[in-house]
Amino acid sequence: MDRQQLRGKIQTVTGLIEPEALGATLMHEHVFCDLRTPALAAERDQGAPITLENLHDVSYGRQKHAGKYVLDRMDLATSEVAALRRAGGRSLVELTCGGIKPNPMGLRAVAAATDVQIVMGCGYYVEEYQAPATFEKSVEDFAREMIQSVFEGAWGTDIRAGVIGEIGCQHPWTALEKRVMRGALLAQAETGALLNVHPGRHPDQPQEVADFIKAAGGDPRRTVISHIDRTIFDDARLLKLAATGVVLEFDLFGIETTYYPLNAIDMPNDGRRLKQLRTLIDRGHLDQIVISHDICYLTRLTRYGGHGYAHIFKNVLPLMRERGFSEAEIAAIMVETPRRLLTVR
Numbered sequence: 001m002d003r004q005q006l007r008g009k010i011q012t013v014t015g016l017i018e019p020e021a022l023g024a025t026l027m028h029e030h031v032f033c034d035l036r037t038p039a040l041a042a043e044r045d046q047g048a049p050i051t052l053e054n055l056h057d058v059s060y061g062r063q064k065h066a067g068k069y070v071l072d073r074m075d076l077a078t079s080e081v082a083a084l085r086r087a088g089g090r091s092l093v094e095l096t097c098g099g100i101k102p103n104p105m106g107l108r109a110v111a112a113a114t115d116v117q118i119v120m121g122c123g124y125y126v127e128e129y130q131a132p133a134t135f136e137k138s139v140e141d142f143a144r145e146m147i148q149s150v151f152e153g154a155w156g157t158d159i160r161a162g163v164i165g166e167i168g169c170q171h172p173w174t175a176l177e178k179r180v181m182r183g184a185l186l187a188q189a190e191t192g193a194l195l196n197v198h199p200g201r202h203p204d205q206p207q208e209v210a211d212f213i214k215a216a217g218g219d220p221r222r223t224v225i226s227h228i229d230r231t232i233f234d235d236a237r238l239l240k241l242a243a244t245g246v247v248l249e250f251d252l253f254g255i256e257t258t259y260y261p262l263n264a265i266d267m268p269n270d271g272r273r274l275k276q277l278r279t280l281i282d283r284g285h286l287d288q289i290v291i292s293h294d295i296c297y298l299t300r301l302t303r304y305g306g307h308g309y310a311h312i313f314k315n316v317l318p319l320m321r322e323r324g325f326s327e328a329e330i331a332a333i334m335v336e337t338p339r340r341l342l343t344v345r
Helices: 055-060 074-086 104-114 132-136 139-151 175-191 205-215 235-242 270-282 311-322 327-342
Strands: 010-012 015-017 025-029 091-094 117-120 163-168 194-198 223-225 247-250 289-291
Touching: 010 117, 025 289, 025 327, 074 104, 091 327, 104 117, 139 175, 163 175, 175 194, 175 205, 194 205, 205 223, 205 235, 235 247, 235 270, 247 270, 270 289, 270 311, 289 327, 311 327
Parallel strands: 025 091, 091 117, 163 194, 194 223, 223 247, 247 289
Antiparallel strands: 010 015
């Protein structure tokens, strides 16, 4: 496979599709992943079975529970993704990448079983999760790997990635993560694929990443900055970032608790997320918005009492209509912008 063969198509784990076939799309999910740090995975106690009695404590975040970070069951993945399809969703982008145990074969099996189109990512997550060998790689090594993932197959399989990312960054940004980003930008230029970035948990880091990408010759309009809703909380930063041309991803829909164990912030609820979307739309940035759930814990799946992959379709889209979002605006966010971004250029 080469860029000419991919150009104008969207690459899923089951093959190429025409852009018109994409449908309503979640732009940032995890179907299979292991978000335990190496230190956490090595601990003897991985947590008690999740029950109704301990569900709130486990999902709230103060009670340590390593096991909740592992999504590795085929039956569970299939049933949860099938619920998305029944609720009206058509496609999802799965961004499990190097360091958090990607599973291309599993994604292909889930896509085939559920009739959901899955677009897979490639690249590397943040430094803490990486094996020692990763630190020895150069910018060119990372670029070569990602190009191969798109053109030939990822993670030792023939299943090809359709997105580069989520490329992990943190604050302060590490030398390894900057090398990975430079490799990702080279791969983006070579393949024509979309780039998705996981920014660090500091309100200025998305802007730092956007400025870095522009200075390095990357394409801001083919770049998605994830996790805006846990990172930027003021309109000035939000609109400054939007002015760079990058796409802003609000991907924690379904999280309604204020407490956020990974940073000293007040996590917004879905209503607050929609207010930020309205601010962007009113300032002319409708075509720079995508949304999702970023499910990566067991407790966010319906089997364990969570909202699941269907939440946006079952609950958020009706709320958007109640809050005055037009059908054209909803279509832009759910269908048209994902279609434009995922189409290889």
